[in-house]
Amino acid sequence: MIEVQHLYKSFGTVEVLRDINAKFAKGKVSQIIGKSGSGKSVLAKCIIGLYKPTKGKVLYDGKSFHDMEKDEQRQLRQEIGMLFQSNALFDSLTVLENVLFPLRMFATMSEKEMLERAHFCLKRVKIENSDKKFPAEISGGMQKRVGIARAIAMNPKYLFVDEPNSGLDPQTSIVIDDLIREITDEYNTTTVVITHDMNSVMGIADEIFFINDKQLMWQGTRDQLLKSDNEALNAFIFAGSLMREVRKTIT
Amino acid sequence: MDLLFHIGRYFMLMGEVFSKPERLSIYWKRTVEEMDLLGVKSLGIVSLLSLFMGAVITIQTKTNIDSPLIPQYVVGFTARQSTILEFSPTIISLILAGKVGSTIAAEIGSMRVREQIDALDIMGVNSAGYLILPKIIATALINPFLIVISMFLSIFGGWLAGTLTGIISSSSYIQGVQYDFDSYIVVYALIKTVVFAIVIATVSSYQGYYTSGGTREVGISSTKAVVYSDVVILIMNYLLTQMLLL
Numbered sequence: 001m002i003e004v005q006h007l008y009k010s011f012g013t014v015e016v017l018r019d020i021n022a023k024f025a026k027g028k029v030s031q032i033i034g035k036s037g038s039g040k041s042v043l044a045k046c047i048i049g050l051y052k053p054t055k056g057k058v059l060y061d062g063k064s065f066h067d068m069e070k071d072e073q074r075q076l077r078q079e080i081g082m083l084f085q086s087n088a089l090f091d092s093l094t095v096l097e098n099v100l101f102p103l104r105m106f107a108t109m110s111e112k113e114m115l116e117r118a119h120f121c122l123k124r125v126k127i128e129n130s131d132k133k134f135p136a137e138i139s140g141g142m143q144k145r146v147g148i149a150r151a152i153a154m155n156p157k158y159l160f161v162d163e164p165n166s167g168l169d170p171q172t173s174i175v176i177d178d179l180i181r182e183i184t185d186e187y188n189t190t191t192v193v194i195t196h197d198m199n200s201v202m203g204i205a206d207e208i209f210f211i212n213d214k215q216l217m218w219q220g221t222r223d224q225l226l227k228s229d230n231e232a233l234n235a236f237i238f239a240g241s242l243m244r245e246v247r248k249t250i251t
Numbered sequence: 252m253d254l255l256f257h258i259g260r261y262f263m264l265m266g267e268v269f270s271k272p273e274r275l276s277i278y279w280k281r282t283v284e285e286m287d288l289l290g291v292k293s294l295g296i297v298s299l300l301s302l303f304m305g306a307v308i309t310i311q312t313k314t315n316i317d318s319p320l321i322p323q324y325v326v327g328f329t330a331r332q333s334t335i336l337e338f339s340p341t342i343i344s345l346i347l348a349g350k351v352g353s354t355i356a357a358e359i360g361s362m363r364v365r366e367q368i369d370a371l372d373i374m375g376v377n378s379a380g381y382l383i384l385p386k387i388i389a390t391a392l393i394n395p396f397l398i399v400i401s402m403f404l405s406i407f408g409g410w411l412a413g414t415l416t417g418i419i420s421s422s423s424y425i426q427g428v429q430y431d432f433d434s435y436i437v438v439y440a441l442i443k444t445v446v447f448a449i450v451i452a453t454v455s456s457y458q459g460y461y462t463s464g465g466t467r468e469v470g471i472s473s474t475k476a477v478v479y480s481d482v483v484i485l486i487m488n489y490l491l492t493q494m495l496l497l
């Protein structure tokens with residue numbers, strides 16, 4: 001479980017996040033939603049420690065990340081898998097080498113076992129026969145999947161995903177969403193997904209966190225989401241025509 | 252104020268760079284790759300420049316001291332001294348700052364803006380160490396070889412130009428090159444070379460590592476890497492010369 005307590009974040013004098021409190025449960029897909037520029041990525045980066053919060057704590061199974069020694073933080077991070085918005089695959093490495101990378105860096109197994117593990121992860125995301133290709137030579141959807149394979153290589157306890165569907169067609173988006181759901185169930189990870197895609201929310205979210213006007217404005221399940229009378233939330237979730245149809249059927 | 256901020260952050264980054272590596276074998280493999288990329292691939296430009304500079308030094312020396320009172324071998328002697336003392340270690344390092352420095356800053360900078368450094372950090376990798384340390388070791392190891400090659404080629408270029416144009420005989424040039432040779436100047440040159448190599452690798456890595464924004468900023472970092480490496484090399488050149496030769 002990951003717990004965010006009274007987290008504030010400003011850049012210089014510009015406040016981006018104010019007093020965020022949230023719990024992300026183990027084995028569940030928690031989705032952070034909100035408009036573009038509302039601070040979702042900043043929140044994620046504070047949680048994983050790429051940014052230091054201006055105030056507040058982030059607890060990983062009770063231990064405060066930002067109070068740990070650097071070595072301890074690195075240790076913990078080996079248990080975190082992250083899929084970046086831009087994939088962040090290493091473009092000088094092949095698909096296979098990208099997945100091998102964290103194993104080569106940290107795993108205590110033989111070369112043969114590492115190769116087996118990497119192939120297992122690639123197979124898990126349904127990528128085969130692309131070992132020797134470079135990231136630039138495969139499609140955006142495949143890059144996402146390789147990113148997922150790399151993120152799960154070390155058997156993470158925590159999985160972070162930033163905008164998994166941006167730049168993907170609807171069909172490929174569903175494939176990626178399903179993978180995130182399945183991996184969460186299989187590995188019992190604490191999964192945090194950032195998105196502004198309502199299809200993804202309706203597809204896989206267990207718990208939804210709505211960031212608006214620097215604050216965590218609303219939190220709840222999918223059912224609660226559709227029935228909520230929070231104005232800003234409704235304006236956000238029913239912005240798309242498909243969701244407006246959904247609304248007609250529930251009211 | 253700004254300068255102090257950068258100097259402080261530079262040394263903090265170096266602290267990270269020189270902290271314990273995760274897997275030595277991986278760092279060593281990366282160092283060998285960097286030696287190829289940053290060193291071996293610079294051999295062409297270094298050779299070309301050295302040959303021509305040696306040729307020009309020789310012709311200029313000859314035309315400037317064309318007096319019957321000055322012995323012929325002075326041309327070879329001057330070519331050797333200026334090559335070893337200054338031209339090869341300093342000028343070639345400045346050229347390498349342009350080539351290698353911009354490559355380093357562009358590579359690390361584009362990794363930064365494309366979240367690849369974040370990806371390393373999130374995996375628990377010491378990104379500064381992993382990316383920068385192999386570059387420092389590679390340039391510090393390979394640049395002395397480049398500079399020694401440059402010395403030979405420059406002196407050879409001088410011989411070639413001198414004998415081809417007929418302004419000096421082969422034997423008096425060679426006599427000059429061998430005249431009153433003190434091997435300490437080579438030591439001095441190589442100390443400078445190693446220091447300059449470390450300057451190039453660290454200053455350029457610093458610029459790349461703290462790039463923020465997009466591709467435009469990567470370009471800016473790359474330019475800054477070259478300019479600041481050059482400035483620091485010139486300052487270090489002065490300080491080292493004072494320390495080692497006075």
Ligand SMILES: Nc1ncnc2c1ncn2[C@@H]1O[C@H](COP(=O)(O)OP(=O)(O)O)[C@@H](O)[C@H]1O
Pocket residue numbers: 011016034035036037038039040041042043
């Ligand atoms: N490193 C940074 N420095 C200054 N401002 C930033 C930085 N990162 C993000 N911001 C600002 O924080 C706000 C939230 O950004 P972000 O979290 O990326 O939004 P999103 O919800 O779309 O992911 C934006 O206004 C952005 O300009």
Ligand SMILES: [Mg+2]
Pocket residue numbers: 040041085163
């Ligand atoms: Mg974002």
